[in-house]
Amino acid sequence: MEKSTAKKHPWFWFWSSAVASIALRLVLIIYFPNTLNFSSRPEVSTPITSLRRLAEGYWLKRSSMSPYAGSMYHGSPLLLSILGPLTIDRSEGQSHLLCGLAFVIADFITAILIRAIGQRLQVANIQSLKSLGAGRLSKISENFPSGDIASLVYLWNPLTIITCLGYSTSPIENLMIVLSLYGACTRLVPLAAFGWVIASHLSLYPVILVIPLVLLIGSGLDTPPRKLFLQQTHGEDYKKTTNGSLHLINFSWRPVVLFFLWASAWAFYVLVLCAISLKEYSGLGEMFKRTYGFILSVEDLSPNIGVLWYFFAEVFDFFRDFFLIVFHINILFMVLPLAIRLHHRPCFLAFVYIAISSILKSYPSVGDSALYLGLLGLFVNALADMQFSFFLFSGYLGTLLLSPVMHNLWIWRGTGNANFYFATAMAYACFQIILVVESVSSMLNHDRALKQGATAVAKKEEHEKILKNLENPRSGVTWEEYKSMRFTFQVSQMPLLVLTMNDLM
């Protein structure tokens, strides 16, 4: 019943909830500016994204000192000149109201872009499934507008709302990441390059997104594995129906080269702007040392929801460099295997990269989790048979509720100790890891199932052809009829059944 009403007004349904989420943010920002003191939560604002530190950096810059003097500010000088003036009107009682508005807008744009990505993904998905001949499957996936779901998950996610209210700059980082993905999905090469350059400038980790971006630009949106298409070419009528989709498979180098040209142009432009804004104080070397150097050499040991702070507070100085290298390389190690296995699904690959870097980054915050949880919504159809989803949901909820409690016990009451808080951070990391591993394996399973389903469909079509020769041609074949038919390959029914059931669920 609900589904039918949603189908009637999908447009209205989406926009009303999106506007409601924005209104909720605005109400919280305007009417409860100081009661919800999220900006001091270690889960929300890290040394890199904290707006308070940005205000300090801006103050230093205004009093003609380098914004990087002292170890307060570690963000980009461009962010300083954009957001800095907005932090000034604090003395008039409106605490960072303008900044809050900027973050709300950033959140909204991110959600819209995620929706657009989702719509494109869905269109591509249907197309590729059709080309595989599994029209039935594509019909089922139409029921879930994954773009709407993803963007609403992003907008209504409590983590996103907390991040937006907590005055941390991660909404802007998230916006840039999503912008680059959107640019790559729509093959707007300059936009993709811009998003990628700015995102990597703001926080180092989006650099690894270059692989999914190149794959997106080069070979298009997510498709089932290429092998399936190659298999399909054995079918005789394939060439007739899916001539066009053959082009999709080919990797086109020209936009990729363009992407790199644009990226270098943007990078040059950004560096020039940074150099201009830092001209009087210190050069770009100082900037790299204070931003990327600060990220890589985990200098700030204040607690956050990651695991590195306590590790480096406790580890012996002698081993510090070794473990720094090991932990950072852990991110890079996984880049290549993932790219090999998931190269046909660049958007999903981007999601996995974002999730991994938000687990293993030096100063993680819930803003990073908010982004990858939003992107997870894009693959709601493919990941329908993911295991442990309820367990993960309760795990996320539990750790996020326990974390402030433990922090309070340790820092404010002094009755707990650091291990309490570290344990929640550890549990959070474990849940994130399970989420990533499960989503990757269920995506691989989905591809496998598609393959088996596709082969079954191919067989079925063969049989249909035979049947057509015998009986009167029919427009469509219903499930009952399909079931009642006798095929030589009854084996292929099972995976298809499982798949369809799962998709229906």
Add this chain to the structure above:
Amino acid sequence: MARSLSFFVLLLFVLHVSSESTGEVAEQLEGEEFTEELLLRPLPDRKVLSHFHFESKVPPTNSYGHHHRIFPKAIYQLVHKYRIKEMELSFTQGRWNYDSWGGFDPIASSNAKPPGVELWAVFDVPPDQVDASWKNLTHTLSGLFCASINFLESSTAYCAPDWSFSSRSGNLRYGSLPREAVCTENLTPWLKLLPCRDKAGLSLLMDRPSIYNGFYHSQRLHLTSDEFDPVALHGIVLEQTLTIVLQPDALDTRASFSSSRKLQPSWSMSSLFGKMVDGKCALAKSSNVYVQIEGSLVHNMKDTWNNIEGYDGEIAQEVPYEGFGSNSNFKFSIAPDRVMKETNSFHKDGYSVLYGFAINHYHGSKPFDLGFWWNLPVTWSCVKAPLRVSRFLMGSGNEKGAIALSLQSTEWSQSILKAGKNEEKCNLRVDVFQVVPWYIKVYYHTTKIFVDGMPQALEDIIEKMSVSPSEDKVSPGVMELILRLPCDMKSASLTLEFDKGFLHIDEYPPDANQGFDIPSAIISYPDFQTRLQYKEDNASIQSPMVSKMQERRTVLSYTEVLLVPLTTPDFSMPYNVITITCTVFALYFGSLLNALRRRVNEEERLLKSKDKRTGKLQLLLSKFLSKVRGKPWEPPSSTPPSSSSKFISSKVILKILLVAAIAFGWRYYDG
């Protein structure tokens, strides 16, 4: 040129010959000098301030040579090695009570020091070598004074003030250790610098138990040199002072006043220190004891005199001068050799008086023991600093907080207000110099100023502000401010918010839960000069201490040391944390790689192989179970698994042997 040079050489030669030829006494008189002085002052809260002042002088090296008779060699070498222009080192225990012991007189401004160790030095070296000189100096002083001054070596402990601390910026370095415990092992090397040590002269009074029983104890070493100036005039001047505030045990007074509880306690040198002076140090040029009576006390004594006896003001004014008779408020056991009266008093109603006692003609059989007896009760208050300053922490919890500096007006500043009412806008200039360690991460943009509880725009109050923010594990944060406060304000406060840092496990001191100290801030009032100008009745006697008092000095005061508790990690956990974190990382890496590695048909193959294996295992298990069931009275023999394990182990052993043989062969042929 050559002529002038030859002339110079000749001059040097002549000087050298003359210094060789002249007698010992003459050399001592013309060249090195040592003076010892002691100032005693009754304090309003029934305590006594005693201030020892020793001064050694040596003429410049180029006119005097390298050999000294009196001047300590260690200091001379220190000055020459590190090219020190000026240096001050102080060891302090206790806190100077600015309200009741005075905040405006020269002793309070120059001898009231922050608790622990404070060191600052100006070097005559190029700016890039200053830090290296400072580091070496801290190590030398640490060895010289048996203190952990070497902790000031690390760049997180010292700073280079820009302008507020001293006018000679650039080559100045300042550092302090608030938690340094000061005790007799620091005093002994300090006494060793005196020519008579504590064997003769005034330093004989330094009985350790009575000194360290005091309420405040500050030993200071101040040295100035112009050795490296092109025209050296003064040479090196070493000034050693020891300031003690003692509570005298009430002497049996002969006062027949009814309410003897109101009477200030009388004291003598032997009751204060438990020792007497046998005579002067033979090497000292002059050796004097002074008793200072503050201006407000003189004023109040006049009042009491008037009240009780009903004397005329004019006669009463005479009283303190020769007040050793029975009529005075107090009396000395020994008649003073000279009396000096302050000439330019800030207080219109009173002027301080200094009584001098020379101890040249005392010796072992006739020791010098000055007694001070009160006859009549009198109350008075000291001249306070323009503002009463206190610093405190705000907030709770170990995450963040705020430093607040509160400035409250005293009677003194209100009297200024009355004086300056005719001007259009009266301002009180206050300089603030504050050093904050790096683990207190101050947000300077959160600076707020409240005057009489009302928030003020920073531009109205702060005339100049220079900040060098702290850098993690590199340098402390330094804040220098010039405030212009309106004279008619009652109170002003300045707040700064900060975040508490989290340190590495090795950076915590052994007693980490005690907290960390923020060194005292220095508040100075450049508009006010402390200066006590005495009109000496005998101009021929020059006293370095009195001339020091007559120098113009800025009034300054130190705030409290703040104790900030920081959160601690679990110190017993490093291994657990390392292993658990690495396990999580292994979980991530292993499971993700496993998920990626799996092939399409692998599960089926895996299942098949599992089936096979389980079949075998089940076979074994069922066999075993049937055996057990069949013969339940027998003890469950582990023959089948053991046989299988034997079988496996023999295989494994064979393999290991094979590998070992290959390895051996490899080694054999390779080596």
